[in-house]
Amino acid sequence: MSLRLPEWNLLTFPKDSHSLFSPSPPHLPAAQFTTLNLPYASRSSDIVTGSVESWFSFDAPRTPIDAIFQRSLPSRDIIQALLNGLGQFWLDGYQSVVDPRCNDGRDRFPLWVLKLWLELGTVGETQKSWHSAFNFLRRQAALKAPDPTRKAAEEMLELLERVGWNEPIGTTGLPATCLIRFLSKAWLSEEQISLQVYYMHERLQTQKPKTRNRVAFAPLLFTNKLVQTTIQAMYDYEHVKDSVMRKIEEQVYKEDIDILYMPAHVQNNHWIIMAANFKDGTVSFGDSLFDSPYQTYPRKLVQKLQLWSKKRFAVPLNDIGNTLPIGQQTDTMNCGVCWADAAMTAVWGDPQWKPELGAARRIQWAIRLAKKCASISQTIMPSALAPPPAPLLSARRYHLEIGQFLAQLSTAMPTTRPITLVPSLFGTTGVRLTQPTGFDYSALVSLRRQHQTRQAENGVRVRSQAEPASESAKRQLVKSMQAILKQTEARGLTTGVDRTLRTQSLGSGDPSSTTGNAANAAASAVTRAREALRKRRKLFADANVACLNEIEGARVSAVRPLLPRDWVLVAADLVTKKVFDVYLAQVLTLYARGAGKNGKHGLVVDGGKSNIAALSFIGVQLYELSPATGIFQSITQQTVHLDTSTFAHLPSLQILTVVKSPQSSQTGTQLALSDADFTLFSTLRGSRANISKALVQARKRKVVEEVEEDE
């Protein structure tokens, strides 16, 4: 630590030579500054090789410092590397800096040249910026520019003959280099906004507002702090422990401010103006992009301002929206000028900002602020500042100091304000206190404060979402265009069930809804049926059943759905349980399980199904083969004594395959299958042991599942 100071001293410029190598005092007029011959910045062609060590020497410094003005500056990275290593090199006994780029590295500069290079680099960059500002002004001063712009540019050029390139502006602590942004097409930063607030604050001291309202300007920092939750948490205390907030509060309170204007930064890229009117109990804002499709409503800021006013002054502010007159920008850079000009219009009645005067208004701000620099203001402007206005008795914050207020009112009041309003207690119109001692509000106030809800304590009244009644034609046009665009815009693509439904409905022209509970259930039913089909296939395959191709899907498909009156081959255990035989059958009814978790089995009425596994049960009439004739008979062995037909209610698993309609006898009791179908029937019948195995297996699984569920 004790070495730090000497090391720092190494880089201190010797006093006697200061003017020599620092030819740019801050008060040097900007016009002269741009003509200075500074060492040019490093270029990409300056290739520097060698270690950091090659830049230091044990020799004592001997080269005159002027030499560095004849060559380029080393790059910032090199200088930083040298500075980082400086301490150790100095301890090792190195005494001077070498410039290996020139004179074969024979120069020996004092160590502080490092810092000088660094500073000259910064100065050089600033010089470049001033150069471009001068170019901007000269272009604007050209003959073809509009009259006000030309005049402003000429005036500014004249001022820059005297304004120091880096001299401070007024008491802001900001240098004149901050004016450069006004003299370009750049976006304005918070520095320019602070300068504008400063200017308006100063103007207030000499020129009374047109409207006779008591007006104040809050700095940008105030608006930034408004939205911080830590600040908000302090509203309930006697004093907010933040100097910026406190200063504004005291000003509003002591000077009895009617309207507080402030700049605000919204959307991270836009400046607007906001105004809290304590007199009328309103909060409004002015957005220079409000007529454009890019406008947004600064709802959060408005709410925070309302909360602040309510908590600290007990003045509820009514949100009246974008009612502050403000010029509408058509360019992409001037909102930082629009807001300030809107404030000047509102307070002093200056002409409003207009798009065609964009450049002129920017330059005018630079002129106003340049005149605040000492080199101008001390020669032209007489610094006749009006004495600060005498503090007025405020009716606000009555809730904190009502007793004191009433006492003062009774003694010293009716000279300035014969009728005093207490705007917060009974709405903005207030109650007339013609006989101030006649009524003591403090009891009422404390009662109300004790019993109010949290909502009443913290809530603020916000403007309804309704659109303003009068809309400009341009805005209406933009809105209707956006509505059309929105309509034609494709719906956002989704995945999952939605996507399945969307692709399925493509080209079908089916207008039925693709979303909703019913659609979801239908979609999941399809998935479930597909899963059941897979299980069916596996079951028969595992049991080595013949003709697997035919029975795995029962030859049912979207092309050939299963319908009532279709003919099918089925397996049924009519005679002995768990011993299945194959029968021909005609489908009578189809049942399927409804959608949802506990769907009921219901009759399928709207046609058939394209997936055999989607059906739960099928009602059929059975026809049994008479082995001797090869003919199927409706009267089976089981019912032969009763001389009746046989019907069965079979699960879909027992429907093996669909066959063509058989040829029927005249009575309809005897049927003959086609040759192909009969071969299929025979093969299946030969494989009935395997079929039994599969179907028994299928039933078993159910039992196992039930047991599991019971546990």
Next chain:
Amino acid sequence: MSQEPEDVKPKINLKVVYDGEEVQIKVKPNTKFAKIFAAAEQRFGKESGTFKFVYEGKRIGKEDTPGDLDIEDGDQIDCFLEQLGGWQ
């Protein structure tokens, strides 16, 4: 420390506030703000040179010292990042 004869004034506490957070920095009245800036930026985890500092509405320069600006013990210094605006 014998080389610093000025070190007779007591140190003062500065409250540096950024975005609702605050840090305390203890400095001598003749410390240059360049050093205080670096400390504050480090505490808030920001690159050096990104913050702008304001005391009572006045921008603080690197070469200023708390003594120059009549800053007293416990005073608040606000810092913030650059804000740009033109259009959205």
